[in-house]
Amino acid sequence: MSPETERTGEAPRSLFDKVWEAHQVRDETVETPGLLYIDLHLVHEVTSPQAFSVLDERGLGVRRPDRTLATIDHATPTLDFAPGETPPYATKAAQSQVERLQDNAKKHGITLHGWGSGHRGVVHVIGPELGATQPGMTIVCGDSHTATHGAFGGLAFGIGTTEVGHVLASQCLLQRKPKSMRVTVDGEIATGISAKDIILAIIAELGVDGGTGCVIEYAGSAIEALDMEGRMTVCNMSIEAGARAGMIAPDETTFDWLKGREHCPQGAEWDAAVAHWATLRSDPGARFDQEVMIDAASIRPMVTWGTAPDTGIAVNTPIPTPRTASQKKALAYMGLEAGKPVAGARVDQVFIGSCTNSRITDLREAAAIMSGRRVADGIRALIVPGSVAVRAQAEAEGLDRIFIEAGAEWRQPGCSMCIAMNGDRGEPGQLVVSTSNRNFEGRQGPGVRTILASPATTAAAAIAGHVIEPAELMEPAHA
Template sequence: MPKTLAEKVYDAHVVRSTEGEPDLLYIDLHLVHEVTSPQAFDGLRAAGRTVRHPELTMATEDHNVPTLDILAPIADPVSRAQVEALRKNAAEFGIRLAPMGDRDQGIVHVIGPQLGLTQPGMTIVCGDSHTSTHGAFGALAFGIGTSEVEHVLATQTLPQYRPKQMSVTVEGELAPGVSAKDVILAVIAQIGTNGAAGHVIEYRGSAIEALSMEARMTICNMSIEAGAKAGLIAPDRTTFDFLQGRPHAPQGADWDAAVEYWSTLRTDEGAVFDAEVVLDAGTLTPFVTWGTNPGQGLPISERVPDPAQIADEGERHAAEQALAYMGLTPGTPLTEIEVDTVFLGSCTNGRIEDLRVAADLLRGKRIDAGTRMLVVPGSVGVKNQAEAEGLDRVFVEAGAEWRGAGCSMCLGMNPDQLKPGERSASTSNRNFQGRQGKGGRTHLVSPSVAAATALTGRLTAPADLTTA
């Protein structure tokens, strides 16, 4: 029977399957960070259990990490205690940890691919919903809760029900200045913030195949913002080229064996999807969100929607609440919305290619005098590479702040936060109420829209920048 890519990866990891019970799925790689793991390690200790495969587990510090003075102890005692708990747990259970200051430290979803630990056909989990990022390599990767973290630590498996299959096909060519972020924001706006619940999304089509690995990661990263279990893309030459030579990628004869297997990881002709979504890449333009969930987005050339014109009562009510929180008036052109802060970074858009795109727009220019711009590389590796390319100087000379690696302003767990009422254009993944700090207002954007917005102080498409 023809299978989808996701079904192939799933089936290759079934340890045990019995009627009336969930399948037991083997987990090839377990990524761990400080926020969702301490209670899981406590659970192991309380039950007298150990970590079954420390060598299939990799930990990093990212959510609580300050992006200034990263070698000093964390000032917030609660954050510090959480990071110290991870250090103690990693040492006690023999797990590799990339702590602050380490060359491998960074956001968990940036370092997995960077180290070559993320490979096609694997099952990858982490106590973090953006684990879907790793699907860009043709891995089945998904976020789990802390109880499941404990389960994977103890058994290297998870009980799972077979997910439904959804295809998102994007054909054609993206216009200049339109990026992977715009594609995924458009997808989420179309299917809704939980529209893919119960499904794994496979992204397909010529526009997806043309994307770099960084861009594919941006798309798969936000699968969860459509409610999907995971999102993945069939591995191809682009994938193999990205992986070859990375520290943990196979070498020599192993590389050849791996590529032979990886090349089979494609959806079969005739495989059935439970749901199908089709987008024309040529019609897409830069996308921004206006509301308080990632599905509330529009092309940047549009206006703030009028809830009175929304027929569905629930959606109308949600739009009213969102606009009240966001402090926006229906009918306002999105390009007239002024921002206080621009955030470039996160597991969605904190990779080298994202920084290059933004730097290209900022080179030789100054950002708006009333706007603050934070540039936060997703990992120490990305930071070092950016500095080797001179990108840090471009940002600093433009008036932006160049920071250390971490989750930073994506979520309010470290010192990088919006103040109440402040408004941001952010390359991160969530515009939920208070996500970037209590009372903060977030507009999700691509790296190029972020850079263009920093130059003007209001939401701006790169194509609309005057050359004057």
């Protein structure tokens, strides 16, 4: 077990300090960064091929294939196909990228949850689902939404492809210690408000670069009250405030969620692990470079009005008058009007999915709104579960029938329209309400306009045909 529990009589440390210090192979100096040991390296098809090529060029192997876990998610189609058939890839390039990962995984002895695996899915959904993501771990992936895994009390962050090569070869990263920030969300969340609304409110408060250079710890009664899926949604979008990592201290909610999962310890080892994990919380008096307080009770269902994720406002709140050239440009791109709320904006598509909101609780939240109702005429609703296991669970609960009977498309798992590189995308000019994490210009296809929202608000937009408060549809359709 890691040495961090042994220390006493020293300065109070934050959760981040504890995890960081337990993973120092070599301390940083003025001249050189330290070596940070990585417990779990998640790999997907898009950001890994060039890293494996560097290993090949240098005759290096993968140091710890047992600490490396791969899946295919970004470039993979979400359309059905018959067993034995070639998946209906959008392009030849997408197919060859997936095949390259299959080859690399085989060559280096890395477990790949590929086609046919019961745990294929979005990399940030399957890590926790398998119990590979555990408290106190350092976790990296060539993907900026790796912060998701910090919901379990680990330090998890996205890296570039050069660094993917570094971790494959050495299981370490060259790192200097980032600054720290604590975001405390205290108070009671109103009924019908979800984790997505909380994180959109936090990002609106911090701004898109408010967390730059920082690791954020989310704390407070409203965070503690969230289930694990909600905590993952919160940590997931840390990068949208510029922070590479977000973390939440593990507690009984965390341990209950993990117990019995495939990669988790069992029996006496489980008890020992929990005893250690329970020490992973910020000591009273731990210092943070920055502290931010958010009042949970004030958070309403949120939507974004611009082309940056910090433009979240309550659905019925008037869009602010743009102050900068960037904001003016964003408002013009979105075709929205200052002084009017986003509510009422006519929608062309909705997307429910992504590493932010594709877990079972997200699908239940959407299904509660769509049950017994129909998607408005002319609107395409794409529902993409986060993994094969989430899809199976949803089908066992009958959620698929609710979506299909409402007129939505029930797809195979993948990143899909969040990043729009697999063929799932909007058309130029279309307005998409999306449970994903980025509303950048063209993110969901060239010229596509994206409004970020919770699963409930997104489902409500599909039914109404325009943006509305989900509360307006929260009464059952046929009571």
